Structure formats: structure tokens, C-alpha cells
Amino acid sequence: METYTVMLPAAGSGRRMGAGFNKLFLELAGKPILMHTLDVFERDHNCEGMILSVKPEERPTIEQMLQAYGITKVKAMVPGGAERQQSVAACIQAHQDGGVVLVHDAARPFIHQDVIRKLVEVASEYGAAIAGVPVKDTIKVTVDGVVEQTVDRSKLWSIQTPQAFRYELLKEASEKAEADGFLGTDESMIVEQLGVPVRIVESTYDNVKMTTSEDLLFGEVLLKRRQ
Numbered sequence: 001m002e003t004y005t006v007m008l009p010a011a012g013s014g015r016r017m018g019a020g021f022n023k024l025f026l027e028l029a030g031k032p033i034l035m036h037t038l039d040v041f042e043r044d045h046n047c048e049g050m051i052l053s054v055k056p057e058e059r060p061t062i063e064q065m066l067q068a069y070g071i072t073k074v075k076a077m078v079p080g081g082a083e084r085q086q087s088v089a090a091c092i093q094a095h096q097d098g099g100v101v102l103v104h105d106a107a108r109p110f111i112h113q114d115v116i117r118k119l120v121e122v123a124s125e126y127g128a129a130i131a132g133v134p135v136k137d138t139i140k141v142t143v144d145g146v147v148e149q150t151v152d153r154s155k156l157w158s159i160q161t162p163q164a165f166r167y168e169l170l171k172e173a174s175e176k177a178e179a180d181g182f183l184g185t186d187e188s189m190i191v192e193q194l195g196v197p198v199r200i201v202e203s204t205y206d207n208v209k210m211t212t213s214e215d216l217l218f219g220e221v222l223l224k225r226r227q
């Protein structure tokens, strides 16, 4: 099994959570969301190291948390950018070692180890692999509040992180996106721009991103179920 480095953008403001501070500092079962997420990778023997992008003013708080929660694998903390893609680009520039890298939202603490393993395996063989789940709802395209089209659901996937890539491929995609002024909503989009096929690895519906206050309630339930 190939080892990997994980890049974790953690420099968001979490406006949709409405906490008034970085939502990653909110607690689930008494532990900050960020520490739950880092703990997944701390415990994974195949994870060689973590690179975090953070807001410079939050760095001291995060350093204290790493100590308090016994997180030892953080190799670098780089300043995040105004957009998530820029925060990830800063992590990409900080990594030098090649191999397979994962990009994972620090706000998704419930990712399963077997999904991580599969992503690394597929990215190692083919270059790019992303986690996703089949769409459960019926999806319609609307114009001015009127349905224009119902999309064939059998082809639709809801995409999550982690997204795994051979490092050289992700670096090339990131540099091209920056040169082109292209802003994607995930890393797969910038790799797709290179014309490289991106494979889907089926993940689980509980790999939710802590985005709004309802997600915290769901998160508490998921933690109880796992304990």
C-alpha cells in the first residue's frame, strides 16, 4: 500500500455556520471539529504527513490544539488565501516530495479509512481519484423559477473530499489554473482542465461537511454511533 501526504485547507471563515469565528474550532463531543479531522490521518499508518493552510492569526490557537490533542504529523502550516483553491495552492507549493497527495476539507471529520485507502490505490494507478456518492434526489434545471429540464439521475454523483492525485499532476493543474485565472469549486475541476480522466471512488453519505448548524446536530449523532 502506497503512503500519502494529506493537504487540509482550514483557512475558511465558515460564514454559513454563523458562529462568528472559524467553524473548525466548534466542538463535537467536546473536541474541535479540526482535531476530529486531523485525528483520522494521525491514526492512519499510511499517512506520512499533513500540510495545513490556516489563517495566520489562527496559527497559535491551532498549534496549541495540536499539542493538546496529540497531533504529531503536521509537517507544515501555510497561510491560506481568500478562496479555497488558493488555500490548497499554498499547500501544493509547500509539498516537495512527489508521490500521492490527498486534498481533504478540514470540515469533513467523518471520512472512513477504507475510502481513503481506495482513493490512494486508484490515484496511484491512474493519477486522479475523487470521493463521491450517487445523487439521491431528483435534480432539475430551472430558469426564473420554472423547470427547464430534469436531469438523468443515474449519471449524477455528489462529490466530496478527499480527492487524491499524483502530486506532479495536481501541481501542473494548480499552476495552469492560476495562469488561466480559472477558479474551480474542487481540485478535480482543475485536473479535468488538463484533459486527464478523473475516477470516482464510492464514498459514504455520512462523510458530511460541517457547513450549517444542522450539520453539527448530525455530527453529534454520527459520533455517538461510532463510539
Ligand code: C5P
Pocket: 008, 009, 010, 011, 012, 013, 014, 024, 053, 080, 081, 082, 083, 084, 085, 087, 088, 105, 106, 107, 108, 209, 210, 211
Ligand atoms: O466553506 P467550506 O466549508 O466549503 O470550505 C471547505 C474547507 O476549505 C474548509 O475546511 C475551510 O476551512 C477551507 N477553506 C480555506 N480557505 C478558504 C475557504 C475555505 O482553507 N478561503
